[in-house]
Amino acid sequence: MEGIKVTPICALPINKLPKVCVVVGDPNRAKLVSEKMMKESTLVSAVREYHCYRGMWDDTELLVMSHGIGGGGASVCFEELIQAGVTTIIRAGTAGSFDPRYREGxxxxxxxxxxxxGVSEGLVPLGYPSISDHEVVAALIESAKAQQEINYGVGIITTVGHFFDGPLxxxxxLWARSRVLAIEMEASILFIIASLRGxxxxxxxxxxxxxxxRELTEKYEPNRDIVHQGTIKMLKVALDSAKSLSSSANITPVNANGSN
Incomplete structure (x- = not known):
């Protein structure tokens, strides 16, 4: 990208990309979206776990990018997408359920x-809420409703910094009793960064x-067909939502100190 200004870690060209991005953890999932779902897709950059593609979903140009596992590394992806000019980010990931109404898929x-x-408390106090943008939530709900044979719920999830438990x-x-629906590893840091950057x-x-x-059987089998099919449906929901939000994506982010 000689002659083009890029972000320091992910090498994203600044102010040269679509405004809306679907982010996923696994680089192979980003590649799947690029090769099997989007059209006219091209690789923007591939650095470490950060693989970014641009392509067409129906008649709308979008980005898809992988952020790896965990909030620390993912925060780099989120921050640099914003530095590059992206104004709407939708995470499409996997999670464990606390609610028996929402099983695999x-x-x-x-x-x-x-x-x-384990990351966002270094940015703002824990009393600062981690919430989704209401327009994005509404778009995701509408897209989920339009999907056939998809069981979906709407509510609070929890983001944790570790996958395997230790002595603690x-x-x-507690989260199940508190009506938290699911557990994953990146959403809260995305919501905090998005709120701070506007x-x-x-x-x-x-x-x-x-x-x-899973705790009872001590078995974790994330590669079953029912999970794979659920992932495809989820990606379609995310891409449809990204498309619907692209027409209102001309937002001016704010700097880290809160100024435009």
Missing amino acids: SLIIATGAVRSD GNHNK IRAGCCVNIDNYIFE
């Missing part, structure tokens, strides 16, 4: 996230396990 649309990500255990039963963000997650069954 179900979709959860997050209205907000409990902040146990976990708070799964852009729109949302999140939908495909359920790949029911937490309390």
Whole structure:
């Protein structure tokens, strides 16, 4: 990209990209979207876990980019997308369910996230809420309604910074009693960064396990066909929502100090 100004880590060209991006954890999932779902897709950059593609979804040009696992690395992706001029980010990921109504292949649309990500408390106090943008939530709900045979829920999720438990255990039963629907690893840091930078963000997650069954059986099998099919449905929901939001994506982000 000689002669083009790019972001320092992800090498994203600044002010040269579509305004709306669907982000996923796995670089292979970003590649799947690029090769199997979007048309006229091209690779923008591929650095470490950050693989970015641009392409057409129906008649709308969008971005899809991978952010890796965990809030620390994902925050780099989110910040640099914003530096590059992106104004709407939708995370499409996987999660474990606390609610037996939402088993493998179900979709959860997050209205907000409990902040146990291990990253965002370094940006703002924990009393600062981690919430989805209402326009993104509405677009995700409308897209989910339009999908056939998809079981979805809307509500609070929790974001944690670790995957495997240690001696301190976990708070799964507490969150279930608190009507938190699911657990994942990146949404709350996305919501915090989006709020601080003045852009729109949302999140939908495909359920790949029911937490309390997984704890009982000690088996985690995220590669089953029912999960894969749920992932495809989730990606379609995210892409349809991104398309519907693209016409209102001319937003001016704010700097880290809160000024335009």
